[in-house]
Amino acid sequence: MSNSPSATLRVGDWRVNRLTGELARDGACLRLEERSLRLLTCLADRAGDVLSAEELLAHAWPGVVVSPDSLYQAITLLRRQLGDDARNPRYIATVSRRGYRLVAAVSDTALPADPAASPLAPAAPPPAPRQRKRIALFAGVAAVLAGLAALPLAMPGSRSVAVLPFLDLTDEMNEEPFADGISEELIGKLSRQPGLSVAPPGASYYYKDKRATAAEVARALKVAYVLDGSVRRSGGALRIAARLTRAADGFVVWSDSYDRTPGDKLAIQAEIATAVSRAAAAQLH
Template sequence: MSSGVEQSAKGTLRIGDWIVSPMAGHMTRGDETVRLEARTMRLLLCLAENAGQVVSIDDLLNQVWQGVVVTPDSVYQAVTSLRRLLGDDPKQPVYIATVPRRGYRMVAKVSHGDEHALPVIAQTAANEAFHPPGQAIKPRSGSRRLYTKLLAIVCLLIAACTAFYFLTKQRPLQQTAAAAVTPDPKSIAVIPFLDLTDTMNEEPFADGMTEELIDRLSQSKELHVASPTSSFYFKGKQVTVADISKALNVAYVLDGSVRKSGNTLRVAARLVRADDGFVVWSQTYDRSWDDKLMIQDDIASEVAKALKGSIR
């Protein structure tokens, strides 16, 4: 990891709407908290430390995957996953932009430290406007007593609201948890594949690849496959595998991407176990860009055969 990334890991960063805490391993936005794996955090910090600049695939491999032998596919998948966590759209990015044939660029505003302290700084500046530098600002005793009373009232209100919430919500939550249905261990949802081609104009092919996979997997009597309507509901939405699993009541989620280089098409597929988020199978398929329908049928057949042995 570069020295800049090491420095960022010691404090907090504000990246767009997110406050990133590397030491805690998470980022927050309002009431939302998202935990990041160590490598995903290093990827985010690497891009943030070079905000506004293009970071090449080789640089990311050297800094994020230092000492580990991986292919550029690992970078593509990691960036795609990070975008989903940030709530970013690769077609209209506000966080990470793809620079065709060069790499990625952090386009969001990045600043060091927790900017929640700004109101306090602003108040200090206002005080100094009425008091010469070096002169102590003594709080009025009456204001101090009023502040203490207000603080006590606020604490009582918070305690009362908390007690009311747990008294009124605890039973419904328990009932909901009891009513939750455990997904069939051989159930799966195929999420629309991502178009990661340089021009991003192969979305119809990516959608067709998704539909072909759903159709091919549905022919297996051993698997229970979510319908295309349910799967395509999540197209373009920034949701986690856990959320998809809960919404569709499936044990596995299959996603992937489509890329193109010259006359070669590359389709990457990945099977994720929903209960722990682990990737249990992944494969990359390279085909000549001659017959799109034949490519979809060929890859769908191979994926269907591979998944039968991976889903237990």
């Protein structure tokens, strides 16, 4: 395997540019965040081997002490960007209690001399009507957010918050609707708190699966705090974690976790949202 930073890798159906972090496939092109690129190239350079969480953390976060949750979140995001399914993996397989393994075929490819012929920028076919509608929708949301960001900066009210979509960190990745339901319940309950301003769901959900810091989200949505969380599963128990981050300094001002036995999920969503909204609202001042 070439160690040249200018080399491109073929990982399954994707071409990966080691230098720029670009992924290309069938006319689609996206860019990986630095740590996602480190994780993917680390797995690709040892394709077929099981890499422990400790090895991957050391490679993606060199010299930084982070919790295993950071790795779970990064792997979850990377799978989504690759279009992978944790239950039937074509790229990254979870090896229980051991780590992760890249199962896709990997090979080195050379970048062409002519940038116009680069496989990372193929000519895309015209989008289908449904695709055009989705592109127009996302372009509209992006334009609105860009317009908000371009407005003269104003100090957000101290009692203002954005609720980001909770992450599904279960091994099977089959609790995303449950996680989304908690976020929606939280937005509703916080919106009913007197004197509290809450970012609308559409604006918050724009940041789903995006690697944005609390400060970046808060600046775009004009809020002082960001509330996010995750759902994990261990055996027969669900653990819902939540945290409130103050955008001004990036400090976590409150966090807690709640263990529940799966049952009536609507009741669990409402119960957790009530507990989190009360605890978080008390910190907003």
